[in-house]
Amino acid sequence: MTLAVPAIPAHHAADFPRRDRQALLRIENLVVEYHVHGNIVHAVSGVSLEVLPGETLGLVGESGCGKSTLGRAVLQLVRPTSGRVLFEGKDLAEMRGGPLRLLRRRLQLIFQDPIASLNPRRRIGDIVAEPLIIAGIGKAERQRRVREVLGAVGLDPDLTMGRLPHEFSGGQCQRISIARALVLEPQLLICDEPVSALDVLIRAQILNLIETMKARYGLTLLFIAHDLAVVKAVSDRVAVMYLGKIVEVGATQALFRFPAHPYTSVLLEAIPLPDPSIAPPENVPVGEPPSPIAPPSGCRFRTRCPRATELCAAEEPPLRELAPGRFVACHYPLIATPDPLIATPAPCDASAAGAKEADRTRATQ
Numbered sequence: 001m002t003l004a005v006p007a008i009p010a011h012h013a014a015d016f017p018r019r020d021r022q023a024l025l026r027i028e029n030l031v032v033e034y035h036v037h038g039n040i041v042h043a044v045s046g047v048s049l050e051v052l053p054g055e056t057l058g059l060v061g062e063s064g065c066g067k068s069t070l071g072r073a074v075l076q077l078v079r080p081t082s083g084r085v086l087f088e089g090k091d092l093a094e095m096r097g098g099p100l101r102l103l104r105r106r107l108q109l110i111f112q113d114p115i116a117s118l119n120p121r122r123r124i125g126d127i128v129a130e131p132l133i134i135a136g137i138g139k140a141e142r143q144r145r146v147r148e149v150l151g152a153v154g155l156d157p158d159l160t161m162g163r164l165p166h167e168f169s170g171g172q173c174q175r176i177s178i179a180r181a182l183v184l185e186p187q188l189l190i191c192d193e194p195v196s197a198l199d200v201l202i203r204a205q206i207l208n209l210i211e212t213m214k215a216r217y218g219l220t221l222l223f224i225a226h227d228l229a230v231v232k233a234v235s236d237r238v239a240v241m242y243l244g245k246i247v248e249v250g251a252t253q254a255l256f257r258f259p260a261h262p263y264t265s266v267l268l269e270a271i272p273l274p275d276p277s278i279a280p281p282e283n284v285p286v287g288e289p290p291s292p293i294a295p296p297s298g299c300r301f302r303t304r305c306p307r308a309t310e311l312c313a314a315e316e317p318p319l320r321e322l323a324p325g326r327f328v329a330c331h332y333p334l335i336a337t338p339d340p341l342i343a344t345p346a347p348c349d350a351s352a353a354g355a356k357e358a359d360r361t362r363a364t365q
Contacts, residue, residue, distance in 0.1 A: 023050040030083035045244040058235030108181040114174035118165040125161030171202035
């Protein structure tokens, strides 16, 4: 089989995407496996990532690819089989008990289902205050912080604190979940598909709220989603995950305009366009994703990739740097020559900020 774009040499080998600034969160060769009925489920397989202070890293992929497991493994809610999770240089995977509990106050999680994540038998004031009680914060300070954070997410503390979760809508419950995550004033917030269970109008409100809270509290975000339009709207950089592996990492605008991995291209083509005159794309992957119990040899996407060759079955492609800030795990990437747009824009780039605002509007239409 002859391909128009041959494999191109990387600028240098990269175990994981390193950046110039010191990373707040660094994941190194993380592996998470589950033992189920005598079988091993390879949920996360050798993932390496960095999240810089103040940025939003979007993590996207199909359902079941290991995104949520990766987020939970960062918080040690799921213990990794191997690998390291470094938060400000401290390995969470090596910590236990009190030291882990103390450091984990600075990392919080917004759950996917806002209603199921709230205890139906407890009042909202108690739910939001519980992290402060565990942290040993005094009653007066607890009351002050709870009222402040509820007001910050757009809820009236006087009308909210004494009520139960079932008295609120899904969007209001997600606001409460965000308040609970922010009450300890964390540095890193992991958003596990925080708008997937909400309707379009409420989704827009929650996305805007997350951006507002990021600016107000100086947060760093790991934003997990399968909706690429949402990821594009909120992320500075995007990591694409397939069957437990990271296949591409790059600046958001560059990755969406010029995808380097065939799987990324397929995901982008699957985004529906609100124009009946445009025919759906025909370049869709064949069949279902392979089972994580028995992933394919070599490249895990090769069984569905139209560009696959014998090399893809024999040798797993490493995650390598094609251009500054652009990484791909593919023997035959779609980008033949480096493009200026591949370079990662500075976080304060006004044009990038304007593009994110426009994307956020389109994502909620």
